[in-house]
Amino acid sequence: MYFKGINSYGDRGMVLDFGDDSSKSISLEVNKAFSTISNLGLPLLNIIPSFNKIVIIFENSQIRDQNKEKITLEMSDIKSQSHKSANKTWKIPACYDESFALDLKLIQKLHQITKEEIINLHTSESYYTYYIGFMPGFPYLGDIPSQLITPRLATPRIKIPARSIGIAKNHTCIYPKISPGGWNIIGQIPFDIFDLQNPNPSLFLPGDKVSFYSVSNKEFQQIQKKHFSINELIKEYSS
Amino acid sequence: MNSLVITRTGTHLTIQDFGRFHYQHLGVSPSGAMDQRIIKELEKIIPLHHNQFIEFAYVGPSIKVKEGSVKVCVGGNCNMNIQKNNGTQIICQPYKSINLFEGDELNIHNTIDSVYGYIAVEHGLGLDPCLKSFSTDTKAGIGSINRPLKVDDTFEILEDVSSWDHLSIPNPDYKKETNFKVYPGPQLQFFTDQALQSFISSTFTISAQSDRMGIRLKGEAILSSQSHDILSEGILPGSIQVPSDGQPIVLMRDIPCTGGYPKIAILNEEDISKISQLPPGSQIRFDLQTIY
Numbered sequence: 001m002y003f004k005g006i007n008s009y010g011d012r013g014m015v016l017d018f019g020d021d022s023s024k025s026i027s028l029e030v031n032k033a034f035s036t037i038s039n040l041g042l043p044l045l046n047i048i049p050s051f052n053k054i055v056i057i058f059e060n061s062q063i064r065d066q067n068k069e070k071i072t073l074e075m076s077d078i079k080s081q082s083h084k085s086a087n088k089t090w091k092i093p094a095c096y097d098e099s100f101a102l103d104l105k106l107i108q109k110l111h112q113i114t115k116e117e118i119i120n121l122h123t124s125e126s127y128y129t130y131y132i133g134f135m136p137g138f139p140y141l142g143d144i145p146s147q148l149i150t151p152r153l154a155t156p157r158i159k160i161p162a163r164s165i166g167i168a169k170n171h172t173c174i175y176p177k178i179s180p181g182g183w184n185i186i187g188q189i190p191f192d193i194f195d196l197q198n199p200n201p202s203l204f205l206p207g208d209k210v211s212f213y214s215v216s217n218k219e220f221q222q223i224q225k226k227h228f229s230i231n232e233l234i235k236e237y238s239s
Numbered sequence: 240m241n242s243l244v245i246t247r248t249g250t251h252l253t254i255q256d257f258g259r260f261h262y263q264h265l266g267v268s269p270s271g272a273m274d275q276r277i278i279k280e281l282e283k284i285i286p287l288h289h290n291q292f293i294e295f296a297y298v299g300p301s302i303k304v305k306e307g308s309v310k311v312c313v314g315g316n317c318n319m320n321i322q323k324n325n326g327t328q329i330i331c332q333p334y335k336s337i338n339l340f341e342g343d344e345l346n347i348h349n350t351i352d353s354v355y356g357y358i359a360v361e362h363g364l365g366l367d368p369c370l371k372s373f374s375t376d377t378k379a380g381i382g383s384i385n386r387p388l389k390v391d392d393t394f395e396i397l398e399d400v401s402s403w404d405h406l407s408i409p410n411p412d413y414k415k416e417t418n419f420k421v422y423p424g425p426q427l428q429f430f431t432d433q434a435l436q437s438f439i440s441s442t443f444t445i446s447a448q449s450d451r452m453g454i455r456l457k458g459e460a461i462l463s464s465q466s467h468d469i470l471s472e473g474i475l476p477g478s479i480q481v482p483s484d485g486q487p488i489v490l491m492r493d494i495p496c497t498g499g500y501p502k503i504a505i506l507n508e509e510d511i512s513k514i515s516q517l518p519p520g521s522q523i524r525f526d527l528q529t530i531y
Contacts, residue, residue: 007425010505013475015425022470034264046263048473050497053425055473060508133471133497136266136379177380194265196369196381202265 001079002026002052003033006072012064013057016075022051024143027130030054031207033078035086040074042067049131049206051140087207088238089126092189094165094212095220096122100188102157107150107167107184119214121145122165122186127172129208137176137194139204144172156182163189165212190215190223191233198230241307241396243360245388246344249298251451252388254364255357256290259372259381263496267381269476270374271492273355273451273515275508276413277314281359284312284336284406289363291373293388296354297518299347305393308340310400315356316410318348335407338400352415353516361401364394376493378452416513419506421525424478426501429463437461438503439527443487447519451493454514456523460485463501471497477506479525489514 002025004017016033018026034049037056043063048055056071058064096119098104104115113121127141134140144167152168157180160166164175166183173183176194189212193203204210215223228236245252257278258271272278278292293300299317313319313333321329324342331337331345333356339345350356366373366383375382384392430438443458467483474480478490480500487503491511504527506514517523 008422009425010422010475010477011507013505015472020470045258045260046269046473048263048496050472051470053472055475057475131497132264132266134266134495136262136381138266201262201267201370206264 002029003075003078006068006075009055011061012059013055014064014068014071016054016056016071018052020052024128026052027128029078033075034206036074036078036081037071040070042070050133051130085207087205087209088234089209090204090211090238092210092212092237093215093219093223094123094187094189095215095217096187097217097220099217100161100164101186102164103153103184104186107148107186110150111147113147118148118186121148122167122172123212123214126209126211129204129206129210130171131206132202132204135176135179137202137204139174139208139210140171141173141210142171144170150184152182153184156180160185161188163192165189188220190220191228195230200230203230203233241309241399242305242393243302243309243364243396244305244393245300245390246303247301247346248388248390249295249300249347251294251296252300253294253375253377254366254373254382254384254388255292255294255375256373258492259370259374259376262370263473266496267370268376268379268493268496270372270376270381270451272357273492274315274357274512276411276512277355277357278359280334280408280411281312281314281357283408284334285310285359285361287361287363287401288359291360291363291366291383293358293360293364295347295356296350298349299356300388301344301346302358303344304339304341306341307396308338308400309396310336310338310361311345312336312359313345313347313356314359316351316353317356318351319346321345332410334410336405338403352518354518355515360394360396362396362398365397366394378493413513413516415517416510417517417521417523419510419514419523419525420528421479421504421506422528424502424504425472426463426469427503429465429501430461430503431464434461434463435527439525442522442524445517445519445521445523449519451491452495453491454489456487456489458486461487461503465501467500469499469501471499474498474502475505477508477511478502479504479506491515
């Protein structure tokens with residue numbers, strides 16, 4: 001059990017503290033608490049999980065204080081509670097062609113490995129979705145094989161193409177939209193992962209498992225043409 | 240049919256409401272009106288606003304009735320007039336309802352000794368919500384209208400004015416606040432007593448590089464004794480984060496959803512609205528409260 005306690009965060013917020021470290025087992029506890037508290041039906045405005053904290057905001061301090069006890073009680077036996085995970089397991093097609101993999105050469109040089117080894121390593125693991133942040137629908141996935149651990153770009157790019165796959169430190173990610181950013185770009189996926197028209201706009205949720213498989217540029221183009229909706233993507237690529 | 244058209248945009252013209260909630264865990268910022276006190280006041284005059292307010296900063300827009308007639312009300316301290324269809328000009332006041340008829344143009348010149356102002360239109364602007372809110376987040380490209388408003392943007396108001404009666408409330412005449420009570424931020428312990436002492440005893444100046452995302456402050460550098468780089472975690476509007484240059488940033492309505500800078504303190508909700516109205520160059524001080 002990593003949970004340390006609840007602290008106030010301003011007049012209407014609180015932080016659930018799981019310590020200062022980051023690991024998959026801490027994250028598993030964070031995301032279990034996140035989904036348990038989310039499903040209590042509390043009158044909260046936002047609940048935001050990250051590596052080792054959960055921040056919650058209420059309409060005002062009174063409502064916050066009224067609900068603090070319920071959350072404390074829930075957290076006191078979070079470990080023993082059975083938890084039906086609603087999380088999905090994804091297998092996501094990825095194209096690692098040079099035209100998409102803007103930083104592949106840089107990583108090859110840095111780690112003295114071939115393009116094929118990079119693809120094999122990146123597709124070898126099932127990654128854990130730590131949380132969604134930075135921009136709408138952006139998943140922090142990890143941990144990548146140690147041979148691929150790469151620092152962020154010294155100078156961030158001004159424009160990273162939408163759907164790009166990045167790696168930085170021990171994480172990998174997907175940029176939902178065109179964006180500035182400092183992750184090393186190694187490929188691209190053929191569909192959008194955030195859809196404003198959908199009441200559940202994000203393809204990935206905290207706690208989901210995500211793995212990639214390599215597709216040719218031709219297969220990539222074919223999938224891209226299908227313009228899958230979020231609901232179709234769920235049917236096609238998750239279990 | 241009643242319709243309104245934007246004939247001049249002024250600056251930072253967007254649609255806002257009380258905020259977009261329940262999506263921050265998916266990376267979606269709460270957004271919403273910078274000064275929520277004002278749209279609450281406008282609610283008293285235009286109860287049927289449908290949560291579709293027009294927000295402007297410094298220089299207001301001109302809006303013209305293209306067809307039919309509409310009832311509007313402006314909130315905030317601004318200079319404005321109505322250019323009537325028949326050529327006459329009428330000076331008008333905020334917090335008083337205004338009936339506008341075909342060809343009438345409302346010109347909002349500027350906000351006085353403040354930053355943000357708002358227009359409420361009876362029956363709203365005919366917009367559809369996006370993720371349960373009308374607010375625009377221009378950085379993320381989210382909103383009923385996912386960009387700042389521009390000239391020729393036209394809004395159809397589907398229902399007719401409910402009554403021509405003039406309604407008004409006294410101008411709330413908000414006192415300009417420059418001393419802010421703040422509460423401990425999640426990384427307060429990152430700062431030495433000396434750093435905290437300079438945080439509460441020095442004066443900060445609001446920088447011109449401030450926007451809906453954050454208000455940048457200039458003053459004595461506040462240095463953290465630990466790191467200025469923490470593991471990213473959820474952040475709330477009003478948080479005062481301190482990057483490695485020691486110059487604090489007050490995070491406002493279009494916050495990044497998670498952040499990796501230590502947060503020394505946080506303002507309460509009411510004060511987020513108050514601080515949003517201070518123009519660049521304003522000098523402010525913080526008073527750190529021990530408990531909330």
